[in-house]
Amino acid sequence: MTTETVAREVRMKVWRGDASGGEFVEFAVPSDPGMVVLDVVHRIQATHAPDLAVRWNCKAGKCGSCSAEVNGHPKLMCMTRMNEFAPGEEIAVSPVKTFPVIKDLVTDVSFNYEKAKTVPPFKPKPKDPDGKRRMYQEDVERVQEFHKCIECFLCQDVCHVIRDHEENKQSFSGPRFFVRLAALEMHPLDTNERIDLIRAKHGLGFCNITKCCTEVCPEDIHITDNAIIPLKERVVTAHYDPIAWALRRMRGKKTEFAPPEAKPPSA
Amino acid sequence: MDPVTADAIERHEYDVVVIGAGGAGLRAAIEAHALGAKTAIVCKSLLGKAHTVMAEGGIAAALGNVWPEDSWKVHFRDTMRGGKLLNNWRMAQLHAQEAPDRVLELEDWGALFDRTKDGLILQRDFGGHRYARLAHVGDRTGLEMIRTLQDHAVANGIDVFMECTLRHLLSDGRQITGAIGYWRQSGKLIAFGAKAVVLATGGVGKAWKVTSNSWEYTGDGIAMALEAGADLIDMEMTQFHPTAMVWPLSVRGILVTEGVRGDGGTLKNSKGDRFMFKYIPEFFRADTADTEREADAWYEDKKNNRRTPDLLPRDEVARAINSEVKAGRGTEHGGVFLDIASRRPADYIRRRLPSMYHQFKELADVDITKEAMEVGPTLHYIMGGIRVDADTAAATVPGLYAAGEVAAGMHGANRLGGNSLSDLLVFGKRAGQAAAEYSRRTAAPRADDGQLSAYAQRFAAPFERGGGENPYAIHAELQETMQELVGIIRRRDELEEALARLERLRARAARAEVKGSRVYNPGWHLALDLENLIAVSEAVARSALVREESRGGHTREDFPKPDPVWGTKNVVTRKRDGKLTLTTEPIPPIPGELRALIGEDKPGDKAPTDAQPAVVGGKE
Ligand SMILES: Cc1cc2nc3c(=O)[nH]c(=O)nc-3n(C[C@H](O)[C@H](O)[C@H](O)COP(=O)(O)OP(=O)(O)OC[C@H]3O[C@@H](n4cnc5c(N)ncnc54)[C@H](O)[C@@H]3O)c2cc1C
Ligand code: SF4
Ligand code: SF4
Ligand code: FES
Numbered sequence: 001m002t003t004e005t006v007a008r009e010v011r012m013k014v015w016r017g018d019a020s021g022g023e024f025v026e027f028a029v030p031s032d033p034g035m036v037v038l039d040v041v042h043r044i045q046a047t048h049a050p051d052l053a054v055r056w057n058c059k060a061g062k063c064g065s066c067s068a069e070v071n072g073h074p075k076l077m078c079m080t081r082m083n084e085f086a087p088g089e090e091i092a093v094s095p096v097k098t099f100p101v102i103k104d105l106v107t108d109v110s111f112n113y114e115k116a117k118t119v120p121p122f123k124p125k126p127k128d129p130d131g132k133r134r135m136y137q138e139d140v141e142r143v144q145e146f147h148k149c150i151e152c153f154l155c156q157d158v159c160h161v162i163r164d165h166e167e168n169k170q171s172f173s174g175p176r177f178f179v180r181l182a183a184l185e186m187h188p189l190d191t192n193e194r195i196d197l198i199r200a201k202h203g204l205g206f207c208n209i210t211k212c213c214t215e216v217c218p219e220d221i222h223i224t225d226n227a228i229i230p231l232k233e234r235v236v237t238a239h240y241d242p243i244a245w246a247l248r249r250m251r252g253k254k255t256e257f258a259p260p261e262a263k264p265p266s267a
Numbered sequence: 268m269d270p271v272t273a274d275a276i277e278r279h280e281y282d283v284v285v286i287g288a289g290g291a292g293l294r295a296a297i298e299a300h301a302l303g304a305k306t307a308i309v310c311k312s313l314l315g316k317a318h319t320v321m322a323e324g325g326i327a328a329a330l331g332n333v334w335p336e337d338s339w340k341v342h343f344r345d346t347m348r349g350g351k352l353l354n355n356w357r358m359a360q361l362h363a364q365e366a367p368d369r370v371l372e373l374e375d376w377g378a379l380f381d382r383t384k385d386g387l388i389l390q391r392d393f394g395g396h397r398y399a400r401l402a403h404v405g406d407r408t409g410l411e412m413i414r415t416l417q418d419h420a421v422a423n424g425i426d427v428f429m430e431c432t433l434r435h436l437l438s439d440g441r442q443i444t445g446a447i448g449y450w451r452q453s454g455k456l457i458a459f460g461a462k463a464v465v466l467a468t469g470g471v472g473k474a475w476k477v478t479s480n481s482w483e484y485t486g487d488g489i490a491m492a493l494e495a496g497a498d499l500i501d502m503e504m505t506q507f508h509p510t511a512m513v514w515p516l517s518v519r520g521i522l523v524t525e526g527v528r529g530d531g532g533t534l535k536n537s538k539g540d541r542f543m544f545k546y547i548p549e550f551f552r553a554d555t556a557d558t559e560r561e562a563d564a565w566y567e568d569k570k571n572n573r574r575t576p577d578l579l580p581r582d583e584v585a586r587a588i589n590s591e592v593k594a595g596r597g598t599e600h601g602g603v604f605l606d607i608a609s610r611r612p613a614d615y616i617r618r619r620l621p622s623m624y625h626q627f628k629e630l631a632d633v634d635i636t637k638e639a640m641e642v643g644p645t646l647h648y649i650m651g652g653i654r655v656d657a658d659t660a661a662a663t664v665p666g667l668y669a670a671g672e673v674a675a676g677m678h679g680a681n682r683l684g685g686n687s688l689s690d691l692l693v694f695g696k697r698a699g700q701a702a703a704e705y706s707r708r709t710a711a712p713r714a715d716d717g718q719l720s721a722y723a724q725r726f727a728a729p730f731e732r733g734g735g736e737n738p739y740a741i742h743a744e745l746q747e748t749m750q751e752l753v754g755i756i757r758r759r760d761e762l763e764e765a766l767a768r769l770e771r772l773r774a775r776a777a778r779a780e781v782k783g784s785r786v787y788n789p790g791w792h793l794a795l796d797l798e799n800l801i802a803v804s805e806a807v808a809r810s811a812l813v814r815e816e817s818r819g820g821h822t823r824e825d826f827p828k829p830d831p832v833w834g835t836k837n838v839v840t841r842k843r844d845g846k847l848t849l850t851t852e853p854i855p856p857i858p859g860e861l862r863a864l865i866g867e868d869k870p871g872d873k874a875p876t877d878a879q880p881a882v883v884g885g886k887e
Pocket of ligand 2: 158159160161174175206207208209210211212213214224228
């Protein structure tokens with residue numbers, strides 16, 4: 001075992017407050033080897049601040065509940081080890097900034113659930129004559145990358161279009177939904193039409209490909225390269241090329257996407 | 268806190284209220300809605316975060332894509348044998364027959380499973396399943412399943428109440444009329460009038476200290492049903508998954524997939540012995556390799572060799588690990604070694620077990636391609652729960668339905684890996700259908716304001732009563748108690764001691780004091796959850812005391828063998844006049860033609876086909 005083996009005391013600043021305001025409060029609790037930030041928050045809750053609000057479920061990076069900002073960086077608290085910080089280094093945990101605070105580390109993420117309602121659903125083409133559906137691993141793999149999304153909304157948190165601009169939320173759905181839309185658009189069986197909506201309603205045009213979303217994605221989804229850029233290309237083609245548009249209508253649109261990039265989706 | 272009067276409570280009226288948004292709840296709601304019932308889904312966490320999201324290995328369904336000789340009959344046989352024949356045979360039959368359609372339906376709704384070479388859904392091998400049967404997506408099958416169902420439910424416009432905890436069922440004395448609880452975000456009370464309620468709230472793992480389960484698993488649905496007069500069965504049947512992380516302490520209990528062993532990993536004690544060879548039970552002797560050579564050869568040639576004892580059913584392996592540690596042959600941190608590093612090349616391990624690789628590297632600083640893992644058992648699942656009718660998922664109280672982990676019967680004394688996700692779909696759909704149909708025959712319930720006010724008082728109590736007990740401290744003691752005294756191996760005196768301690772904890776929980784406001788207050792939520800945790804723990808401990816034999820997930824040191832007489836009985840728990848009463852009742856006898864399927868057992872006759880996996884990976 002290469003971890004630290006002796007328990008030490010850790011100090012952590014946790015933002016406490018609600019919609020009307022708040023402040024960092026410092027706590028000192030004993031730390032066990034191997035602890036993650038979420039463990040410390042739970043220990044604070046059990047011993048100092050029983051009403052400290054925090055979301056979590058799986059404690060293994062699988063559910064996307066425990067998003068927060070640790071020293072200003074968007075992180076899953078359950079996957080952020082305490083030994084990433086030097087002894088004595090300040091550790092400050094605050095709620096994600098893009099969404100309104102409810103209390104302490106819990107924010108109102110209903111923005112995302114409202115946007116989800118506006119996504120035109122999956123509409124499959126008919127089954128094969130023998131009643132089966134055939135898809136090949138090569139064809140599903142690029143979409144499986146998008147299906148890894150755990151809806152932690154860290155990409156939404158970091159995207160400057162909405163992080164500092166409340167007014168854009170109306171007309172911009174954010175990177176999580178570009179991933180979702182790309183997954184539907186590239187699904188080998190899907191027949192639904194969404195391209196006009198992606199531009200008009202989900203605000204793809206606002207994205208100027210800063211790649212901040214990709215950098216924070218804990219699932220390592222190449223949001224910009226594999227989802228956003230191909231979507232942008234498709235919007236452009238559909239919009240400016242009436243012949244391509246008509247052809248797409250005739251052929252079924254799935255042929256429109258360029259073959260998967262050289263960069264493989266990470267496992 | 269101001270007293271809340273009944274007319275200050277937010278009210279809603281539905282035909283069907285589904286409590287729980289995991290696989291079972293979502294599938295039930297989709298069905299009820301599709302049949303025209305006005306339907307609501309209520310869940311404690313955000314939508315999409317239920318336990319189902321954590322499932323890894325796959326969904327068991329006899330699709331026959333990899334092994335054409337597979338059929339519902341073989342799946343039925345495997346499920347019954349895995350459950351040590353304590354299963355409700357009709358549930359096991361319906362499950363095996365309907366699982367393939369339910370999986371294909373997910374595909375119609377957009378799920379993308381891994382594929383075979385000829386483009387069909389790929390299936391993977393798992394413990395206790397005779398053929399490769401688990402439809403999967405790498406090691407994140409649960410995520411694919413919950414997201415598919417969630418998106419489908421949202422696209423269909425079903426009303427979702429998230430971060431909303433329902434705590435009590437409402438009843439008019441004859442039938443269920445709704446439920447009451449609170450919004451977690453605001454702390455405000457909310458009541459549903461409903462013609463039918465479907466419970467899909469999952470299990471009770473948080474009563475134990477070492478568990479793979481999340482904070483949500485406080486046994487709410489089981490406790491609510493018990494309180495409402497419904498029967499529970501076989502509450503002693505708890506599944507300890509043999510392999511979870513044991514070190515560092517902070518990750519103790521996090522699951523290590525069966526796939527590690529499926530892909531060649533082997534268990535060793537601190538002396539380096541592959542100890543599982545010493546623990547092959549009579550029931551499985553004919554199926555199991557008895558030399559290391561045969562066990563190792565089985566991975567390549569299943570025709571001429573028998574299965575490695577490392578892949579015995581979960582209950583057997585968990586007990587064996589427990590014995591090794593007790594005998595002083597455990598690791599430094601109280602586990603055993605799970606070694607794949609010395610047995611398979613590093614790139615193979617990273618390719619087949621990506622999330623295990625990631626999990627150990629990130630959380631334990633262990634490179635599983637170079638070192639052995641330290642593992643030990645973790646409380647993973649409860650086979651017992653609400654007694655239901657096999658065809659309709661109806662509980663024993665009119666208007667109440669239950670599906671998923673909260674319901675009982677399907678898995679008998681031990682659940683096979685992969686059989687939960689399929690259970691959720693098959694019985695979720697059936698529960699939704701039956702609830703919708705029932706709601707059509709039922710008049711809209713009338714709210715009983717007196718009942719609502721009485722419950723409002725109970726919600727307020729932790730703020731008002733004082734008493735000075737810290738709910739977190741009580742919870743920690745409960746977990747110690749269940750871990751120590753109602754664990755893998757049980758004994759009369761220890762179970763009696765557990766019951767005595769539970770009584771004391773119950774008294775302390777009644778003095779749990781809560782600080783702060785009602786707004787998103789986890790201390791308050793826990794104070795309320797404690798009542799459920801303790802009520803369900805008592806049902807487990809009492810049932811464990813009653814069943815004087817060892818079978819599946821229930822092992823009695825003082826009755827170490829299965830007893831054929833006990834093998835025909837369910838332990839039934841009811842609450843009458845505020846007290847638990849326990850009885851035994853005969854399990855419905857298996858019809859002759861199905862019994863013949865179970866008996867027809869020729870181990871080792873599994874022949875490979877030329878169907879090759881297009882991708883590899885593997886785990887639960
Ligand atoms: C790590 C792990 C891996 C697993 N892997 C597999 C696998 O590969 N294959 C397999 O078949 N099984 C697997 N299992 C088991 C399986 O995942 C679960 O048994 C199953 O997901 C339970 O589903 P459910 O729908 O019954 O409940 P859940 O998915 O747990 O959903 C319960 C729902 O009820 C809600 N709820 C609970 N109480 C209340 C309340 N009081 N008020 C309102 N809402 C409430 C919750 O918020 C939640 O939405 C695994 C389990 C774990 C822990
Ligand atoms: S790449 Fe686009 S979506 Fe992603 S953070 Fe930048 S602006 Fe936002
Ligand atoms: S795309 Fe990545 S960062 Fe964004 S919500 Fe999904 S998992 Fe989180
Ligand atoms: S608790 Fe699930 S991702 Fe952190």
